[in-house]
Structure formats: structure tokens, C-alpha cells
Amino acid sequence: MAAVREYAVIDPVTGKLDRRIFSDQAVYDDELERIFGRAWLMIGHESLVPAADDFFHTYMGEDPVILTRDGAGRLHALLNMCRHRGNRVCRADDGNAKRFMCSYHGWTYRNDGALDHVPGESEAYYGALDKSALGLVEARVETYAGIVFATWDRNAPDLDAYLGDARWYLDTVFNRRDCGMQALGPMKWLEPVNWKTLVDNCSDNYHVPTSHLSSALVQMRWLGRPRLSHEDQFASPHRHAFVNGHSLTFRDADDGMPRYVHGISKETARLFEEYHRATLPEVERRLGALRARRIQLANHSIFPNGILGLRLALPRGPRKTEFWHFVLVERDMPEELQRAIRIGSQANNGAAGMFEQDDVDNWRQVTEASVSRRARRLPQDLSMGLGHAGPHPDYPGLVSERYISENNQRLFYQRWEEFMNAPDWARIPLAPMTARFDGTATMRG
Amino acid sequence: MNGVAPSRRISAVSPPAAGAQGEDGPLALTAQQALWLELNQFYIREAWLLDERKLKQWLDLFTDDVLYFMPRRKNVPRRELHRELTPLGDLAILEEDKRYLEMRVARLETGMAWAEDPPSRTRHLIGNLEARRLEDGEVEARTAFLVYRSHLETDHQLLSGCREDRLRKVDGAWKVRRRMIVLDANVLLDKNLSVFL
CATH class of the missing domain: 3.90.380.10 (Naphthalene 1,2-dioxygenase Alpha Subunit; Chain A, domain 1)
Structure with missing residues (x-):
């Protein structure tokens, strides 16, 4: 992230707003980091994944995210990106799946994000791959009355305080x-x-x-x-x-x-x-x-x-x-x-x-x-x-x-x-x- | 006509095509061919009404109890294609009755329906007609469409999809009593969907 730029775009005394924030690419890039990378983002609703192993494909800003309900009923928001090269591991809008397999080389993840299977793990990787460190990246998830929110920021306050x-x-x-x-x-x-x-x-x-x-x-x-x-x-x-x-x-x-x-x-x-x-x-x-x-x-x-x-x-x-x-x-x-x-x-x-x-x-x-x-x-x-x-x-x-x-x-x-x-x-x-x-x-x- | 000359001298069961002439005299069409011609004419007429913005006349092509329905289309694995289209009862792009269609047309005449003022320039190309007469006298017809929309200065969109219609004769004229429009899109690339399909 570039050095933090100081933004002063709205004058609270006159109500004048600098309209360049609506089209500037550098401003937009900062927004993805500082707003969409930090805030609690609404991503879906529990009723879209009512049963165990249901999933719903959504976004946090521009990041594709799979909202899953694992076998134990817990919700997860998983970055839809294989940790190997970065292909998406899910291409469907919604469905029911215990696992997500990357269509590139076959790395396979459980619906709680854990990397479960890598073809050639012992033969090609000589057993040296630390699968436990290569799960799908998971965001923090909380719900409000069934609405699912997620944030990438560990230091974000809890959702209750965020909504206030x-x-x-x-x-x-x-x-x-x-x-x-x-x-x-x-x-x-x-x-x-x-x-x-x-x-x-x-x-x-x-x-x-x-x-x-x-x-x-x-x-x-x-x-x-x-x-x-x-x-x-x-x-x-x-x-x-x-x-x-x-x-x-x-x-x-x-x-x-x-x-x-x-x-x-x-x-x-x-x-x-x-x-x-x-x-x-x-x-x-x-x-x-x-x-x-x-x-x-x-x-x-x-x-x-x-x-x-x-x-x-x-x-x-x-x-x-x-x-x-x-x-x-x-x-x-x-x-x-x-x-x-x-x-x-x-x-x-x-x-x-x-x-x-x-x-x-x-x-x-x-x-x-x-x-x-x-x-x-x-x-x-x-x-x-x-x-x-x-x-x-x-x-x-x-x-x-x-x-x-x-x-x-x-x-x-x-x-x-x-x-x-x-x-x-x-x-x-x-x-x-x-x-x-x-x-x-x-x-x- | 399907690119194939119709068999001659086969008497049409109903209704005969009026005035068709072959080299060897009057040309008879099968009932199926006659129906196809009639409906083809219907869809061409409809396309011109839409493109010439004669929307009140266009509304007359629908029965009073019409359902005008456009489901959403999802990405699903090939083995789950039965889930690709959202069923009636789920959120649709359009689920309109005649009254809502009338409101949409009347809205344009207020001069303040900003999505269509100035109006879009459209071209509806309707093809691939297949029609089948049903036992109850109604007809099931499906067509493919390409609709080009140009709006304001440089906005332009190409909408592709198919219509699955149920038609019935009312006072001698075909009217659509159910239309399902299936777009070939998941995320619509258009700023809005303010033209009729």
C-alpha cells in the first residue's frame, strides 16, 4: 500500500464536494484497500445457504468470495482463489458442495477452507508442501438478523458496534x-x-x-x-x-x-x-x-x-x-x-x-x-x-x-x-x- | 419457408394459405406450415411495432390475462442444469401482468420516464420459429431474438435470448397469453432494461 494520502474532499461548512473522487483510479485503488479492505461488508443472507454444505458465490468489493455453510453448520467467507496459482475454485453462483476443486491442477479444498488434497503431494512435492498454511483465505464473518457480513480486517470492531x-x-x-x-x-x-x-x-x-x-x-x-x-x-x-x-x-x-x-x-x-x-x-x-x-x-x-x-x-x-x-x-x-x-x-x-x-x-x-x-x-x-x-x-x-x-x-x-x-x-x-x-x-x- | 419447398398438392387440413401459387397451379400447405407462416407474420409485425415505438398497438398483442415473465439465469454445473432458470415464485427480472405492462407503456408518455426519454433506438430480429398446436387450441411457439439497443450518444447493447410463448386466438387474431423470455446473460451488461423484448 502506498503512503497514506490525506483526503479532504467534503467541506462540512459549505457542503462542497470534490467530484474527482468519482472517477480517479488512484482514489478507487485506495478505496479498495482502506474501505473495502477494512469495513464490515454485507455479502449475503443465511437463507441463501440454509442447509449443511450449501454455498453462495458473492463479493467483498472486487474480491470473489464463497459464502459456505460447512458440515457442522458454521458459516465461512472464503476468498475464491486457489492458493497455488490463483484460479477460482468455484464457478457456480450457488449450490451444495463439500469440496471445491481447482480446475487448473486439481488442488481441492473443504468447504471450511482447509486444503484437503494436492495431486502429487508426495511424488511431486516430496511431502514438503505445508497444506495447513495453504487453505482458502478466510474473512471474519458475523450475522445480523440473518444478514451475513464479512471483513478482511482482524482489528475491525465487532459487527454490533459497527452497526451501532x-x-x-x-x-x-x-x-x-x-x-x-x-x-x-x-x-x-x-x-x-x-x-x-x-x-x-x-x-x-x-x-x-x-x-x-x-x-x-x-x-x-x-x-x-x-x-x-x-x-x-x-x-x-x-x-x-x-x-x-x-x-x-x-x-x-x-x-x-x-x-x-x-x-x-x-x-x-x-x-x-x-x-x-x-x-x-x-x-x-x-x-x-x-x-x-x-x-x-x-x-x-x-x-x-x-x-x-x-x-x-x-x-x-x-x-x-x-x-x-x-x-x-x-x-x-x-x-x-x-x-x-x-x-x-x-x-x-x-x-x-x-x-x-x-x-x-x-x-x-x-x-x-x-x-x-x-x-x-x-x-x-x-x-x-x-x-x-x-x-x-x-x-x-x-x-x-x-x-x-x-x-x-x-x-x-x-x-x-x-x-x-x-x-x-x-x-x-x-x-x-x-x-x-x-x-x-x-x-x- | 424452412428453406424447403412445400410438397405440392397436399391438401391442407386447416387453414389453407390464401392465394399461394406454384408453377403447376395452386399450392397447398400443410396445417403446420400454414400455422408457421401465420405466426411468423405475427412476430414480424410485433417486431416492427416495438421498433417503431407503437407500444399501445403492441399491448393489443397480449391477452388480458397475460403473464410476461423473465426469469434469472444462473451459473450452475452442467449436471445441475435443471436449476439454471429461476422458477416462477423466485425473484425474477420481470413477472408482469397486463396491468403492469400498461403502466410501463403509459409511463413513457408522461415525458418524464428518463430511462427512455429520449427513447432508445431498437431493432428486434426474431427468428428460429418453432410452433406446435396444442390440444386445447392454443399454440406453443418459441423464437430466438437479437435485440440491438442504441441510447443517447454512444450507449449500445445487444440483447440475445429466446421467447417461449403460449398464444391463443381471440376474435380471429393471435394473442400471447404467456411469454417467458430467457436472456443469454448472467450479469446483465446493460445499464438498465428499459426496452420490451
Whole structure:
């Protein structure tokens, strides 16, 4: 790793952001080391590997990783790279396998990473090969309510501290039921954009009434979805909160509004309402009355690249991102309701999603503005809501006064600077956990 | 017509091709050949409607109870190819009914569907038609496609795949009542999928 460069890209006083971080190869290389090499990265979900010997192929940044469940039920995140020459040992997206054999020379690994068999171990290597030192490289793995995270950094804090008080909000979507959640997906596609713009966009509620008005209009007419306008957004009871790099937007309203937004139409609203009522006592036991009844997580991102539920923005170079879209449903949700959520979610999000397809060209042109000579000298303006955020008596984190604010964007790029400038994890600050986690739900679910 | 001249003087069971003339007089087609011609015409017509952006007319080619389905396609070992396509009920790329298709078309007319405004330039090439009449009067037809999409200045994509359709006659016209689109891609290389296949 080159000498640590000092990054000062966001001016917290003016909200000006140096846009060269969206296309510069040297910056990107530093990001792979200092962010993707250190942070806890969302890589999958336990439900993708439900049985012994199941595996799911995923990524930590650009590193291919096999998420396995070994014969004893333990999860492993293994770098998909044979320790001999570096070929991948797994080419399938998912499956069930006790062993992974490299297709080059036949080195074979157990699904806990141990190197099990090397052709010619005694004849060709004269018994001198130390197989015990040549297992697949393993990352640290921890889970939160079934979501699997991994980090390459031994010195990273535990995942509980990494998420910190962000979990207070995240629980209201990911940790509501005793039965846990099932992940469906992913759908995968490449976007010609810098990964940070996708993440930044996940708490940018300002763009919604402009970028997505066409979809909102037809869904209002065909599905009976609510009207969408800037005025409604400015007046909404939603807020932004920010903790440890995690951007959260949430709603605080005790109106019995169902928890899932995707898939609600005039025909399906009844299903959502019935389910909400039927599960409320359980959710209240798990999360306490305030979170069960009032708080509803909306758009959000988990630093660095977990976005909007279980979705991943995988960096593929400074101007390319592979987008992975999953849908999560609660396991014992009625099938009819699961279907409504699945169809509603895939109609809105994903490569073909009505909402999501309209984002790409905007993001892409933002990325490209960081390339051209004249444009890249002009900073982004992230000044909205400067001075209108702070601690709140009821909500953890740094909280904005309004739903429409660039507070989270400014803080996201400040968090980015903290990671990029710190020589090691000891210098990356973590907010103390002060939230009251009422109820029985834990990190484990 | 399959590159082979049809047998002459074989009476078509149904429906005869209108006006076909051979050197030795009227040319009769087998029912299978006639069906093939009819459907070929259907798919050519559909391709022109899509490429000329006549999407409301395109919607009329589908029954009201249509399922328009595009599963995901996974990398699996050859011995597990039965798992290559995700089944209905798993997350799909598209699992739409007529209403969703109508919404997608109506969206474009708002002038604010940014993925398609300015619109893509597309060329749908549909070929390799195979058709089979089923007992219930419906037809199973599959075709291969290459769809070229050019967008804005230099964005361009080539989408390759096949369609497996179920069609039925409604008021004398063929309509698709189920379409499964299988793309020849794992990670889609496209910035988005905003054109119809």
C-alpha cells in the first residue's frame, strides 16, 4: 500500500464536494484497500445457504468470495482463489458442495477452507508442501438478523458496534419477526456509475419527485398508490438519521401503516393491513412499542455499499458498479402477501424496475461530470439543510429536521474521509451506543 | 419457408394459405406450415411495432390475462442444469401482468420516464420459429431474438435470448397469453432494461 494520502474532499461548512473522487483510479485503488479492505461488508443472507454444505458465490468489493455453510453448520467467507496459482475454485453462483476443486491442477479444498488434497503431494512435492498454511483465505464473518457480513480486517470492531445505533432503525425492517426472513435473488447488472453515487442516492429523498414522477403517476392511477410531490415530501413526518456511516431515513407516525411499501395497491392493501395487525403484538414484544408502532425505516444504506434492504453496490472500477438486487420477505408471511411484495418490488427495482431504470442515466452523467476537464473542477453542492441537524431526544444518531436534506450525504463523504485517512481501525471513530433497544430482538435475530 | 419447398398438392387440413401459387397451379400447405407462416407474420409485425415505438398497438398483442415473465439465469454445473432458470415464485427480472405492462407503456408518455426519454433506438430480429398446436387450441411457439439497443450518444447493447410463448386466438387474431423470455446473460451488461423484448 502506498503512503497514506490525506483526503479532504467534503467541506462540512459549505457542503462542497470534490467530484474527482468519482472517477480517479488512484482514489478507487485506495478505496479498495482502506474501505473495502477494512469495513464490515454485507455479502449475503443465511437463507441463501440454509442447509449443511450449501454455498453462495458473492463479493467483498472486487474480491470473489464463497459464502459456505460447512458440515457442522458454521458459516465461512472464503476468498475464491486457489492458493497455488490463483484460479477460482468455484464457478457456480450457488449450490451444495463439500469440496471445491481447482480446475487448473486439481488442488481441492473443504468447504471450511482447509486444503484437503494436492495431486502429487508426495511424488511431486516430496511431502514438503505445508497444506495447513495453504487453505482458502478466510474473512471474519458475523450475522445480523440473518444478514451475513464479512471483513478482511482482524482489528475491525465487532459487527454490533459497527452497526451501532443504526440497528435501532434497521430492526424495524430486518428484525421484526421470530421466524426471520428469506432472501430471494439476486438479480445482477452492471451500471456505468461510481459506486458511491448509488449509496449516496439511498438517502436522497429529494430526487424522488423528479426522477421517479412518471412511475409514481402511473402507479397512482393503476394501483391507487399515494401522490408524490415535493410539497408532500417537505411536509412529511419522515426524518434522516446518520450513525457510523450508515444513512437512515425513517417515518415516525402511529397510523398503523403497513411496513412494506413495495406491492401495496388498492387490491392488496387489505393483505398488508391484516398482516400488520396480526403481527403487531409479536413485533411489539421484539422491538418495544415505540419502534413497533411508530418507527418505520425507509430508504437507507449500510456503509459502505449495502443499500436499500439487502442490495449490494459492488465496485468494478471507478466508473462501473455491479448492482445486486434481492428481495427479503418474512418467512411465514402468507404466500399471497409474499407474492405481492415480490412482484411489487421487482416491478419497481432492479434493472427493469420502473423506478430504478430512471436513476441510471442521472447517476451515470454525474459520474461522467467527474471526468471532463472543465466539469471536474466544479464541486458538487451538498449544502441543503446545513445547520439543521443534530441530536434528538427520541431518535438515535444525528438527526435532520426534515425528510429532504443533504445531511446524510455530507456525513457519508465525511465517513468516507475517516476511512480513507485512518492508518488503522483504531483511528476510525465509532459513535457510542446510546439507543434504548427495547424488546427481545438481538443481533442474532 | 424452412428453406424447403412445400410438397405440392397436399391438401391442407386447416387453414389453407390464401392465394399461394406454384408453377403447376395452386399450392397447398400443410396445417403446420400454414400455422408457421401465420405466426411468423405475427412476430414480424410485433417486431416492427416495438421498433417503431407503437407500444399501445403492441399491448393489443397480449391477452388480458397475460403473464410476461423473465426469469434469472444462473451459473450452475452442467449436471445441475435443471436449476439454471429461476422458477416462477423466485425473484425474477420481470413477472408482469397486463396491468403492469400498461403502466410501463403509459409511463413513457408522461415525458418524464428518463430511462427512455429520449427513447432508445431498437431493432428486434426474431427468428428460429418453432410452433406446435396444442390440444386445447392454443399454440406453443418459441423464437430466438437479437435485440440491438442504441441510447443517447454512444450507449449500445445487444440483447440475445429466446421467447417461449403460449398464444391463443381471440376474435380471429393471435394473442400471447404467456411469454417467458430467457436472456443469454448472467450479469446483465446493460445499464438498465428499459426496452420490451
